Amino acid sequence: xxxxxxxxxxxxxSESAAVGGMRTLYLLxxxxxxxxxxxxxxxxxxxxxxxxxxxxxxxxxxxxxxFPLWLYVTITGVIVYLMISPYYHF
Numbered sequence: 001x002x003x004x005x006x007x008x009x010x011x012x013x014s015e016s017a018a019v020g021g022m023r024t025l026y027l028l029x030x031x032x033x034x035x036x037x038x039x040x041x042x043x044x045x046x047x048x049x050x051x052x053x054x055x056x057x058x059x060x061x062x063x064x065x066x067f068p069l070w071l072y073v074t075i076t077g078v079i080v081y082l083m084i085s086p087y088y089h090f
Contacts, residue, residue: 029080
């Protein structure tokens, strides 16, 4: 859980106050990342298949949507990882 410094799974009032608006920002990045990550996989597979089948027109149409979504998911995945990594104590 974002902001849970002591790792007990409960975000106390002091922990919540410490992270402030960063938790909201984290969730605003995380939720679309998860939804789009699930949705972009079929588009990637369809684009790849169209390219292998040499269906250039279909491939171009699919990639026009697939690439920006994939790029967004990739970048937000790194951002989410960097934001949550301080809360994991190994």
